[in-house]
Amino acid sequence: MTYSYYKNMQINNIIFVYQGEVTADLVSSILQMIENKLEGEGEDKKVKKRVFNVMVECLQNVYHHLDALPPTDASNPIKDKTALLMIGREEKDYFIITGNHVLNDRIPHIKTRLDRINRATKEELKQLYQEVLTGGEFTEKGTAGLGMIDIARKSGQKLGYDFHPVSDKYSFFSLEARVSRIPDKG
Amino acid sequence: MTSAEAELLHSPALRYTYPLYRNMLDNSVVFMYHGPITPDIVVDVLGIVEDRLEGTGEHRRVSKKLFNIMVESFSLTEEEVRKGETILMVRQLPYLYSVSIGRRIRTNSVHEVRAYLDFVNVMTPDQIRSEYHRLLNSETLEHPVAIGGLPAISILDLARKCNGYLYYSFEFLDDDYTFFSLEASIDKTKKQ
Amino acid sequence: MEALRIESTHKTPRVILDPENGIFELSGRSIPEDALGFYKPIFDWLDAYAKAPLPVTHVRFDLEYFNTSSSKNILEILKRLEAIHTNGHEVRVTWYYDEDDEDMEETGQDYQALLNLPIELSVKIQS
Numbered sequence: 001m002t003y004s005y006y007k008n009m010q011i012n013n014i015i016f017v018y019q020g021e022v023t024a025d026l027v028s029s030i031l032q033m034i035e036n037k038l039e040g041e042g043e044d045k046k047v048k049k050r051v052f053n054v055m056v057e058c059l060q061n062v063y064h065h066l067d068a069l070p071p072t073d074a075s076n077p078i079k080d081k082t083a084l085l086m087i088g089r090e091e092k093d094y095f096i097i098t099g100n101h102v103l104n105d106r107i108p109h110i111k112t113r114l115d116r117i118n119r120a121t122k123e124e125l126k127q128l129y130q131e132v133l134t135g136g137e138f139t140e141k142g143t144a145g146l147g148m149i150d151i152a153r154k155s156g157q158k159l160g161y162d163f164h165p166v167s168d169k170y171s172f173f174s175l176e177a178r179v180s181r182i183p184d185k186g
Numbered sequence: 187m188t189s190a191e192a193e194l195l196h197s198p199a200l201r202y203t204y205p206l207y208r209n210m211l212d213n214s215v216v217f218m219y220h221g222p223i224t225p226d227i228v229v230d231v232l233g234i235v236e237d238r239l240e241g242t243g244e245h246r247r248v249s250k251k252l253f254n255i256m257v258e259s260f261s262l263t264e265e266e267v268r269k270g271e272t273i274l275m276v277r278q279l280p281y282l283y284s285v286s287i288g289r290r291i292r293t294n295s296v297h298e299v300r301a302y303l304d305f306v307n308v309m310t311p312d313q314i315r316s317e318y319h320r321l322l323n324s325e326t327l328e329h330p331v332a333i334g335g336l337p338a339i340s341i342l343d344l345a346r347k348c349n350g351y352l353y354y355s356f357e358f359l360d361d362d363y364t365f366f367s368l369e370a371s372i373d374k375t376k377k378q
Numbered sequence: 379m380e381a382l383r384i385e386s387t388h389k390t391p392r393v394i395l396d397p398e399n400g401i402f403e404l405s406g407r408s409i410p411e412d413a414l415g416f417y418k419p420i421f422d423w424l425d426a427y428a429k430a431p432l433p434v435t436h437v438r439f440d441l442e443y444f445n446t447s448s449s450k451n452i453l454e455i456l457k458r459l460e461a462i463h464t465n466g467h468e469v470r471v472t473w474y475y476d477e478d479d480e481d482m483e484e485t486g487q488d489y490q491a492l493l494n495l496p497i498e499l500s501v502k503i504q505s
Binding site: 005014018020026030099164172 | 286
């Protein structure tokens with residue numbers, strides 16, 4: 001078993017992956033690790049900061065998404081509240097992937113938001129951010145609305161995503177942010 | 187852009203996120219790290235694992251054990267550390283935690299490693315302790331006893347700390363290298 | 379003789395070898411990348427100290443965790459202390475361990491079994 005994970009991580013350039021509940025303490029422990037890891041890699045200061053900031057936003061985003069899920073009961077096994085956090089490094093970019101369950105009826109909304117974010121230019125993203133901040137058309141509970149815009153802005157690249165059906169109620173939503181290792185890019 | 191276009195820009199890992207999640211969930215794998223394992227990483231990993239521990243007294247005891255196991259496992263990877271061809275994996279099951287280390291070893295030392303692990307795995311706790319003392323006392327600092335490149339004393343130490351069976355596996359890669367993984371687990375509930 | 383003081387880092391212990399103030403202590407963590415490199419100055423200091431030790435030397439070990447290469451080096455330190463003790467200059471060692479740390483307690487017991495040196499195991503009070 002260990003070998004197949006090792007192989008998978010090697011092929012996909014994954015450095016680290018966590019599966020389980022996401023608490024505030026966990027988020028801070030993971031960030032600590034990432035920070036030390038980046039430090040150890042001797043990455044450019046700007047890149048380090050960018051990766052770290054994107055990671056913070058991604059983790060916050062998962063945290064809020066999970067928060068938005070209905071409370072667990074007999075019909076919702078506890079695993080709905082668990083997430084996947086992944087960070088990897090390719091030649092040109094770092095990538096941060098988060099995965100968590102979402103209610104199926106929320107998918108069109110999330111998709112629309114993501115596609116809109118991906119279509120936007122840097123300037124447009126900035127405007128979008130202000131819009132949401134001041135309660136524009138994307139208003140919704142909590143800061144999850146801002147989260148993805150923030151991720152896109154900080155990463156400087158388009159967001160990748162995937163929805164994997166799990167049941168008639170839930171799907172698993174994966175979000176990917178990429179951060180360039182080239183200091184002046186993004 | 188369309189979602190199809192978004193798909194083109196992402197890494198291969200994105201498509202495998204859900205299968206990986208499910209796989210980890212099914213195998214109770216909490217955490218995996220692939221890369222050079224330094225003492226800093228071990229310290230940080232403990233920080234992550236500690237957050238999952240519940241309870242009070244048990245929490246500290248288990249956390250200490252887990253940490254000591256990881257610290258020791260790290261010494262099993264020293265050679266390969268620089269190359270980063272290592273994996274650290276933590277599993278959490280209802281009654282136990284386990285730490286696995288995976289790394290490459292030379293294919294021609296597989297039989298030696300297997301024999302030594304089988305030897306340690308049938309020892310009683312007293313026998314492990316004596317053997318550990320013997321090595322601690324007799325081997326010199328410069329020339330530790332190594333089994334296929336792995337420090338024997340570390341293997342004994344792991345066996346002692348986890349007071350149980352050391353699970354291991356080999357995956358043949360080529361004539362030069364074989365992937366070796368070792369799993370040490372601790373029972374959450376009882377004192378060892 | 380001159381004291382040896384080494385400040386702790388997140389990987390190496392704090393070391394105080396101070397005959398004038400009667401403080402001999404090793405505390406913190408020991409997972410150095412070059413264990414021998416770290417410990418050698420301590421061995422050298424102890425070899426020099428052995429020539430003119432105090433009538434009684436109280437040594438304190440208060441370690442949070444360490445790997446086996448460190449445990450070998452610690453054994454080397456204890457062997458030198460044992461030699462000083464055997465030569466008629468009393469050495470008393472207190473091995474502290476966290477109440478919940480079975481491994482640290484066991485390691486203290488290991489050293490007790492391996493050496494002819496008074497080693498007292500002492501539980502640290504949780505703060």
